[in-house]
Amino acid sequence: MHKMLLVSKYTAIRQLVSSHLLRVLSIYASEKKISKVPESGIALYKSREICKVLYISGVAPSLAKVYQISASAIANQVVSHFCDFGESFRVKVVPPAWIHIEVVDCxxxxxxxxxxxxxxxxxxxxxxxxxxxxxxxxxxxxxxxxxxxxxxxxxxxxxxxxxxxxxxxxxxxxxxxxxxxxxxxxxxxxxxxxxxxxxxxxxxxxxxxxxxxxxxxxxxxxxxxxxxxxxxxxxxxxxxxxxxxxxxxxxxxxxxxxxxxxxxxxxxxxxx
CATH class of the missing domain: 1.10.730.10 (Isoleucyl-tRNA Synthetase; Domain 1)
Known part of the structure; x- marks a missing residue:
């Protein structure tokens, strides 16, 4: 069964994506025992593609500079946590360490x-x-x-x-x-x-x-x-x-x- 998100609490799609990215980053920070990433620290941009609703985050390279951790390793671990949200997003890492978050049609x-x-x-x-x-x-x-x-x-x-x-x-x-x-x-x-x-x-x-x-x-x-x-x-x-x-x-x-x-x-x- 498709695990739907409660979009009614979010007026904007960017809010929806940002809130779940922040939650995933919080889980990652807790696992690595590092300080949580503030909401202001999430770099999130909407792609200009019209055939899909795609947001791109450069948060992994930013965190890599702060914590001296591989950006690609951060990106891959962050992406792995998105599976907790079912099929609401299609998420992947695009080299070198961009996180692509596509919002599904449902x-x-x-x-x-x-x-x-x-x-x-x-x-x-x-x-x-x-x-x-x-x-x-x-x-x-x-x-x-x-x-x-x-x-x-x-x-x-x-x-x-x-x-x-x-x-x-x-x-x-x-x-x-x-x-x-x-x-x-x-x-x-x-x-x-x-x-x-x-x-x-x-x-x-x-x-x-x-x-x-x-x-x-x-x-x-x-x-x-x-x-x-x-x-x-x-x-x-x-x-x-x-x-x-x-x-x-x-x-x-x-x-x-x-x-x-x-x-x-x-x-x-x-x-x-």
């Missing part, structure tokens, strides 16, 4: 479900004051993408597609426990969502230009996703795939709204 599906959940506390209504400034031209593409998400979700509701069901989750996975959203445009959008939420949760940046760049990148990924997927033609032929795509639209809508209202101080317009 965990990504759980994260997406948590992201679109009506009870997710992180993406609740903004408490920041709005500027009420008329939409500037450089914000229009982001507003347009958000409004398009809203329009599509209204049409989905009109067609009887229920995205929130107490009994049945959005069908993110196929019969082989793989993400059914496996085309390049969908994977790119999922990768952007993960990267943006990682930044929102794990990085303390107040710069509006940074968040505008993130929102613009996400809106572009959404436009590519929408232009490459004929959702309405699949509603009756492939209902579960269409349902999952609407779920991805809902996730995008929530993050775009949060970026517009909480990070850019602009009212997110559901219609233009």
């Amino acid at each position: 965990v990504i599906a759980d994260w997406l479900e948590s992201l679109v959940s009506e009870t997710n506390p992180f993406f609740q209504a903004s408490t920041n004051p709005y500027s009420f400034t008329p939409a500037l031209s450089y914000l229009f593409p982001i507003q347009y993408a958000y409004a398009r998400c809203c329009s599509l979700l209204r049409l989905a509701k009109h067609e009887g597609i229920t995205l929130f069901d107490e009994v049945r989750q959005i069908p993110w996975l196929d019969s082989q426990a793989k993400l059914c959203l496996n085309d390049a445009a969908s994977q790119s959008l999922i990768a952007k969502l993960i990267a943006v939420v990682d930044d929102l949760v794990c990085v303390n940046i107040a710069s509006a230009s940074h968040w505008h760049s993130k929102a613009r990148s996400l809106s572009q990924a959404f436009e590519r996703f929408w232009s490459h997927n004929c959702i309405w033609g699949e509603v009756k032929v492939f209902p579960e795939l269409a349902h999952a795509r609407f779920g991805l639209i809902l996730a995008t809508q929530k993050i775009l709204r949060f970026l517009l209202e909480d990070k850019l101080g602009i009212i997110a317009l559901s219609e233009l």
